[in-house]
Amino acid sequence: MTDRRTLTLTDPRAIRVLAHEVRQQLLDELSGGTVLTATEAAKRCGITPSAMSYHLRAMERWGLVERVDSADGREHPWKLVADSIKIDDAASAGITASVANSLLGTFVRRLSRTVEEMIExxxxDEHATIVQLGGVYLTDDEVQELDRIVDEAVHRWEDRHDPANAPEGARRRDIYWLNLPRA
Incomplete structure (x- = not known):
């Protein structure tokens, strides 16, 4: 496994940048080291290249993506600056309920759409794996350990973000992980 970098967001304004469906989809499309031009990313996200350029520049301002040198110097490809993004506890405390709802709502809508498309x-030959726990009591250290275990398990296949690296018969799978505290 390669060394991976985690970007920790400490400014609530940076979190607001992520509370947009296209930007969350873009994070997914750029995951695993994928490099895309604005035009390629726009095609994957279903928006215009100019709209994608706007989103990429907004994400660049907060250090989420960066430009990559191209072979011919004409294209302007982009990549994520880190393999994972973490929201600092103090920063998450500084966001409004509407931003938190937008961020989580976008995530839940994507999950719902994925399930609906699979059902349709x-x-x-398609099988979904769903794990549900009603709730467990964990210490802060145990929460960190659980998150680390899931992260390591998922990144075992980190080279598979690119379809060129997928073995024959492999299907794209969306993986969602939530570890939320309850009162």
Whole structure:
């Protein structure tokens, strides 16, 4: 496994940048070291290249993405600056309820859409894996350990973000992980 870098967001304004569906989809599209031009990213996200350029520049201002040198110097590809993004506890305390709801709401809508599309395809060879726990009591250290275990498990296949690295018969899978405290 390669050394991975985690970007920790400490400014609530940086979190607001992520509370947009296109930007969250863009994070997914750029994951695993994928490098895309604004035009390529726009195609994947279903928006215009000029709109994508706007989103990329907004994310660049907060240090989430950066430009990459291109082979011919004409294209302007982009990549994520880190393999994972963490929100600092103090920063999350500084966001408004509407930003938190937008951030989580976008995540939940994407999850819902993925499940609905799978159901509509009605493919007997497709299988979803769903794990649900009603809740467990964990110390802060145990929460960090659980997050680390899940992170390591998922990144075991970090080279598989690029379809060129997928073995024959592999299907793209969306992986969602939430570890939320309850009162």
């Amino acid at each position: 395809r009605n493919d007997p």
